[in-house]
Amino acid sequence: MFENHEIVRESVCVEVSRDGMLGIISFQAPQNGGEKIRLEEVKQAIKDKGITQGINEADLIEICQVHRYNYKYIIAQGQPPVEGKDGYIQFAFDEQSLKEFKPTEREDGTVDLRDLGAVKNVMKEDVLAVKIPAVLGQVGYNILGQVIKPQKVKEAKMPKGKNTRILEDQVTLVADIDGKLEYDDYKVNVYPVFVVEGDVDSSIGNIDFVGSVVINGSVHSGFFVKAGGSVEVSGSVEDAVIIAGEDIILSHGIQGTEKSKLIAQGNIITKFIQNANVEAGGKVVAEAILHSIVIAGESIYADIGKGLIVGGRVSATNKIVASNIGSPMGTVTVLQVGILPKIHHEYKQLELEMKKKLESLNKVDQSITFLISKGNGGQLNVQKHMMLERLQSTRQPLIDEYESFKIKHKKIGTLLREANEGMVKCKGIIYPGVKITHGHLTRYVDDKWTNVIVRRENDEIVF
Secondary structure, eight states: OOOOOOOOOOEEEEOTTSSSOOEEEEEEEOOOOOOOOOHHHHHHHHHHHHOSBBHHHHHHHHHHHSSOOOOOEEEEOBBBOOBBOEEEEEEETTTTTTOOOEEEEOOSSSSEEEEOOOOOOTTTTOOOOOOOOOOOOEEEEEESSEEEEOOOOOHHHOOBBBEEEEEEESEEESSSSSEEEEEEOOOOOESSSSEEOBSSSSSTTEEESSSEEEEEEEOOTTTTEESSSSSEESOOOSSEEESSOOOEEEESSSETTTOOEEEEEOOOOSEEEEEEEEESSOOOOOEEEEEEEESSSEEEEOOOOEEEEEEEOOOOOOOEESSEETTTTTTEEEEEOOOOOOOOHHHHHHHHHHHHHHHHHHHHHHHHHHHHHHTTTTEEEEEEEEHHHHHHHHHHHHHHHHHHHHHHHHHHHHHHHOOOOOEEEEEEEEEEEEEEEEEEEEEEEOOOOEEEEEEEEEEEEEE
């Protein structure tokens, strides 16, 4: 049998992975004293295989010098692409909270079932959303020199809706007005008017809105509506609170208790007011005012329809006009014109403060007199000397405060005495039991009067 003594040189096998990202070599041992393969030959074999990128020269040299046979070595690696990131919108609010009303949690862990956060208020120039730009990816390559592109990225679309504005940076969306924030999954809108299609009850909760509110239903007991603009209610108002920065307009009226309130910086126009506290910076217009406290910065008109003012206290700076005032039963009804009740209240409060300061000043003077008398007899120790100094240091501030209150009290007193503006006009009957106050003057109605005007003349109230 013949033996094969053919001399075989060391050889190399070059492979490319299926995805073209890895180059692999392996060596076959020489036979019968064959020569080892040279580095240049290995490089040529790699080149012949089409590998042009990602070759680690240092590793290749080391592998050619020292290697095992029939063992696969990675000598080239491709560079995968770096994927980019799509752009997105970063909202300055919780999108989900605009769709799901949830009770507000109090500090003690309980929840307010009347405060459901139905309105998300925003002010002009408030940031609503910021567009985060897309990040471009980086191209890669395989070991054959072929470019591998990353996936395309998408830019986010600005959700500009009604009454919003994109700033010059082209990525920031802000509110263009004060109003109610809404988001419909596509656009962010800001509305100056919040429309409630039904009632204000436990399904929607309290309302606190910077703009105007229109309620196409009623306001139930225990709830409040606060608006920076006007409030319009097409239904009835129960034992509730409505506060408006402008007008309040009620298609029906309000019937509540001493807790119910209507407060408007502008006018209040309603069909009737019964058992409620009402305050308007402008006019109050109603067909009937029954057993309520009503204050108007301008005038009160109850001369349409039934035109009644019965019971309670009604006050206006300019005039009070009604068809009938009081009742045949002699219901106590107080009318006040010329000076608003808060001025009278301030006058009384100043009197109380002056009395307190005067009492404090008298006590300080008595203590100072006592300590000085003891000091003349040489009976004051260090502690009592310090007490005397403290009392003397507090005396002057008390005098200053008393004098300040006195000046204000005198000024308001003069205003009350000289207030000649204001009148009460009754087109029908004004009944006994009615009390009319004008400035510091008061007159009671003892007889029934018809079609009368009540004014202040020569420091008295005349009919």
